[in-house]
Structure formats: C-alpha cells, structure tokens
Amino acid sequence: MSVNQPERVRAAAAGQTAAMDTAAVTPRPAGRTLRRTTAGVPLRIVLAAALGLVLAGCDSGGSDFPPAHRDGGDLHAGDLHAGDVDTVVLDGVSGRIHVSADGDAHTVSGTFRGADGRDQGVRTKIGSESGQRTLTVVCGDDPGLPEPCAGDLTLRLPTSTGLWLRQTSGETDLSGIGGPLDVTTASDRLTAVALRSPNAHVRVTSGSADIGFSGAPGALSVQATSASMTLRLPAHGTGYAVTSDATSANVSVQVPRDDTAAHRVSLQVLSGSLALLPA
Numbered sequence: 001m002s003v004n005q006p007e008r009v010r011a012a013a014a015g016q017t018a019a020m021d022t023a024a025v026t027p028r029p030a031g032r033t034l035r036r037t038t039a040g041v042p043l044r045i046v047l048a049a050a051l052g053l054v055l056a057g058c059d060s061g062g063s064d065f066p067p068a069h070r071d072g073g074d075l076h077a078g079d080l081h082a083g084d085v086d087t088v089v090l091d092g093v094s095g096r097i098h099v100s101a102d103g104d105a106h107t108v109s110g111t112f113r114g115a116d117g118r119d120q121g122v123r124t125k126i127g128s129e130s131g132q133r134t135l136t137v138v139c140g141d142d143p144g145l146p147e148p149c150a151g152d153l154t155l156r157l158p159t160s161t162g163l164w165l166r167q168t169s170g171e172t173d174l175s176g177i178g179g180p181l182d183v184t185t186a187s188d189r190l191t192a193v194a195l196r197s198p199n200a201h202v203r204v205t206s207g208s209a210d211i212g213f214s215g216a217p218g219a220l221s222v223q224a225t226s227a228s229m230t231l232r233l234p235a236h237g238t239g240y241a242v243t244s245d246a247t248s249a250n251v252s253v254q255v256p257r258d259d260t261a262a263h264r265v266s267l268q269v270l271s272g273s274l275a276l277l278p279a
Helices: 003-022
Strands: 074-076 080-084 086-104 107-116 120-130 132-139 150-158 162-176 180-188 189-196 198-206 208-213 219-225 227-233 241-247 252-253 264-270 273-278
Touching: 074 180, 180 189, 189 198, 198 208, 241 252, 252 264, 264 273
Parallel strands: 086 132, 086 150, 086 162, 162 180, 162 189, 180 198, 189 208, 198 219, 208 227, 219 264, 227 273, 241 264, 252 273
Antiparallel strands: 074 120, 080 107, 107 150, 120 132
C-alpha cells in the first residue's frame, strides 16, 4: 500500500458521508421561501434539518407532536418574522402568551418583551422533516440551556399552522388556530376561542381553562388534573362520541352524544371539574 492510499481512503469515506447527509435532508418544497425582515431590530434565522420533528395529528390516546428542538438557532430580540411553517413549537414558556391565527397572514410574525418591558433574547430554529416545516422558539443566551420565555410573547400565524405549546405558568390566549393543536399548561389560565383544529390534545394541571371551538374537532383529547375546565363544541351531525374517566372529579357532558360518531372526545379528569357545553 502506498503512503497516499490512507488519504485516498479517508477522502472516499468523507465523500460517502457527505452524500449520505445530503440524501437524508428532505428537499424544501418549491416556491416556499424564508423571509428575513426586521423592524429595526437584527434578526437571523438559521435553516437546518431537524431530524425527528415529525408533525402528526393527535388522537384520543395521546400526542404525537415533537418535543421542541433545542440545539442551534441564532439569538435575536424584539420583533420576529419567519417564512411559512407547518407548526410552531413553544416549549417551556411562561408569562403572557398570545397566539392568534389570521386568514391574511402568510408567514409567522410576532414580538417578545421581557417582564421588565425590554427586548429579551429569543432563539428560533426552522427545521424540516417528511415535508413538514417546524419553527421552534426558546429563550436564553445558551442554546443548550434554554430559559423560560418569561414576559409577553405575541405570535400571529396563518390559519392552517399548527401549535405545540408547553406553558409553565402565567396566562395563555389562543384564537382561531386551524392547524393541529397540542397544549400543556401548569399553573396557568388558558383561554382559547374560535378554534378550528381538526385534532387537539390539551393537558391542564393546577390551573383553569376555557376552550371554545368554532369548527368540530375530529379528535379531541383532554386531561385535567386539579384543574377547572370548560369546553365548548359546536353542533355537528348527531353529536360526538364522548368517553370520560373521572377520579374525585365532577364531569358534566351537555353536548349531544353519539357513540357511532366519527368525531371523538376523550376526557380524563383527576381531582377537578370539567364541563363540556354546546358552543
């Protein structure tokens, strides 16, 4: 073996690895662009393949939404604008969260202000997998140790964009969300109106929630622990296939029920109260 052969072997292996890495990245759909604009505030958004971030619908058995992808992403403050995405991930936020869907919106936009009223560092990362584009938002200067986004976060989404939210404390207001929805709150006051999500999974612990749908969800799963909840569903066909499991809890179902209905509602309540009412 000549002295140059090991170098040729290493070069060939590197070429094979690069080819494999290139093949593993899902191509970005044609015609979709990332807009990088600022309102007088620096903004950098890094595009990267986020393996494992596969958006899937929720069913009555649990959530298939991905956890927030925490590595990477550039730091910016203040206003943010991002190209169209399929779902937005807010993991471990606190404070006041306002997320609304708008039929005139074609991209995700928003603002974040810290509890002191000043701009606070926030990281965003856009990843793609299986044709889905996911925007993850976390706070803190260290991407490996994200901090809760404690302050006032306002986001405006296209109506078809889904939301994956984990709120640790504070207040959460949602309106008009039309994409798949997965919400987990603790010690939080959750209010949601005019939801049109085809699939939704909601978990509330030690807090309260008032959730209203303007479109009948195909699958709605709710878990409440030491919480007070009100759900409002619009009339649909002969009703909903409702199942409930209550322990030391008060559950009231006042919507029409049809065990054969395609629209399913699953309720699990532990030491709390839940009312399922007509919208």
